Amino acid sequence: MTLITDIRLRRILDSRGNPTVEADVVTESGGFGRAAAPSGASTGEYEAVERPPTEAIAAAREHAVPRLVGEAYAGNQREVDSILRAADGTDDFSEIGANSAVAISMAAAKAGADVLGAPLFQHLGGTFRGENFPTPLGNVVGGGEHAADATDIQEFLAAPVGAPSVEDAVFANAAVHAEVADLLEERGHPSGKGDEGAWAPSIDDAEAFEIVDEAVSTVQDEVGFNIGFGLDVAAAEMYDADSETYEYESAGISRDTEEQIEYIADLVEEYDLVYVEDPLDEDDYDAFADLTDEVGDQTLICGDDLFVTNTDRLVDGIDRGAANSILIKPNQIGTLTDAFDAIELATQNGYDSVISHRSGETEDTTIAHLAVATDAPFIKTGAVGGERTAKLNELIRIADDAT
Ligand SMILES: O=C(O)[C@@H](CO)OP(=O)(O)O
Numbered sequence: 171m172t173l174i175t176d177i178r179l180r181r182i183l184d185s186r187g188n189p190t191v192e193a194d195v196v197t198e199s200g201g202f203g204r205a206a207a208p209s210g211a212s213t214g215e216y217e218a219v220e221r222p223p224t225e226a227i228a229a230a231r232e233h234a235v236p237r238l239v240g241e242a243y244a245g246n247q248r249e250v251d252s253i254l255r256a257a258d259g260t261d262d263f264s265e266i267g268a269n270s271a272v273a274i275s276m277a278a279a280k281a282g283a284d285v286l287g288a289p290l291f292q293h294l295g296g297t298f299r300g301e302n303f304p305t306p307l308g309n310v311v312g313g314g315e316h317a318a319d320a321t322d323i324q325e326f327l328a329a330p331v332g333a334p335s336v337e338d339a340v341f342a343n344a345a346v347h348a349e350v351a352d353l354l355e356e357r358g359h360p361s362g363k364g365d366e367g368a369w370a371p372s373i374d375d376a377e378a379f380e381i382v383d384e385a386v387s388t389v390q391d392e393v394g395f396n397i398g399f400g401l402d403v404a405a406a407e408m409y410d411a412d413s414e415t416y417e418y419e420s421a422g423i424s425r426d427t428e429e430q431i432e433y434i435a436d437l438v439e440e441y442d443l444v445y446v447e448d449p450l451d452e453d454d455y456d457a458f459a460d461l462t463d464e465v466g467d468q469t470l471i472c473g474d475d476l477f478v479t480n481t482d483r484l485v486d487g488i489d490r491g492a493a494n495s496i497l498i499k500p501n502q503i504g505t506l507t508d509a510f511d512a513i514e515l516a517t518q519n520g521y522d523s524v525i526s527h528r529s530g531e532t533e534d535t536t537i538a539h540l541a542v543a544t545d546a547p548f549i550k551t552g553a554v555g556g557e558r559t560a561k562l563n564e565l566i567r568i569a570d571d572a573t
């Protein structure tokens with residue numbers, strides 16, 4: 171029933187107005203799945219390779235589609251994904267493009283679910299997946315590679331850890347986002363938004379901390395449950411390998427690795443941060459380990475550019491005690507199978523998985539299902555904006571058993 175009988179690939183628009191790859195997968199019994207690849211701006215050096223969509227589509231049509239159509243079963247995700255790897259023939263999907271690979275992989279999963287008549291999260295996670303839902307991390311202020319002339323730290327993330335339901339959590343993040351806008355206006359910094367819908371004011375990080383801290387406490391008082399906040403420092407983007415320093419350009423501050431570790435540890439203390447992503451350079455496992463040693467019992471230290479959803483890199487991190495959490499982005503590694511394997515390895519070793527969007531997104535909702543299917547404690551997918559709310563609203567529907 172789930173034998174793949176057709177795969178169509180096309181270029182569609184992403185949220186930045188760039189082209190990306192969309193895949194349709196059809197099965198023998200009429201099952202249908204459609205998925206689109208997201209795209210990063212602050213990409214890790216060790217990510218699978220995204221090719222220009224026209225090239226990725228041509229290469230996938232030549233190498234992957236003939237091996238899948240009439241040969242593979244959409245219900246057998248591992249088979250589909252291993253055929254994608256074999257068809258590509260490289261370690262990093264540089265032949266067919268990780269964008270074609272991930273679009274086909276996710277579309278096949280949806281086609282498999284469609285044949286079964288099950289929601290995607292249930293097809294991926296099974297009946298005994300558990301009953302937890304992820305806490306959404308909502309980007310409310312940001313800069314770095316996602317907005318010009320804004321904060322050095324890439325993302326300030328509301329984290330409604332005490333929310334009684336997904337719906338309450340999603341609305342709390344939107345309320346923090348709105349409160350931040352009021353505070354910015356009061357302080358004379360009316361602002362536009364960055365790529366992920368976060369406010370991108372022309373202020374330094376110190377002021378952003380004050381504003382987000384205040385916004386979070388105000389909304390926390392209103393809703394009556396605990397809301398913390400966290401960061402994606404995206405430190406690899408500010409690291410200068412020649413001088414071995416982290417360059418905070420808007421504040422005019424330069425920190426060496428020791429100073430960076432102390433700075434982050436102090437922020438964790440001062441603001442009771444619940445989450446810190448990529449606080450150090452993507453090559454510096456030792457510094458990650460030192461920071462984890464210092465504050466890893468109080469907060470999540472998450473590796474995004476450090477691990478790039480790659481089990482080999484995660485094994486290195488586990489061996490050295492670097493970080494205690496991993497960001498999971500299917501397009502960083504190319505297939506759903508690889509993403510699942512990374513989550514499983516993380517869970518077995520006490521690392522929390524945080525399922526994540528990219529700064530360039532589409533209406534695709536696969537990551538909402540992936541987070542629920544794998545019982546991930548967190549999902550990072552913005553706070554507002556159509557391509558972000560597509561995932562957040564899908565989470566609400568999943569919790570309401572309405573997908
Ligand atoms: O760094 C990140 O975590 C992501 C998503 O927030 O950004 P990008 O997709 O640009 O890599």
Ligand SMILES: [Mg+2]
Pocket residue numbers: 402404447448474475
């Ligand atoms: Mg990141």
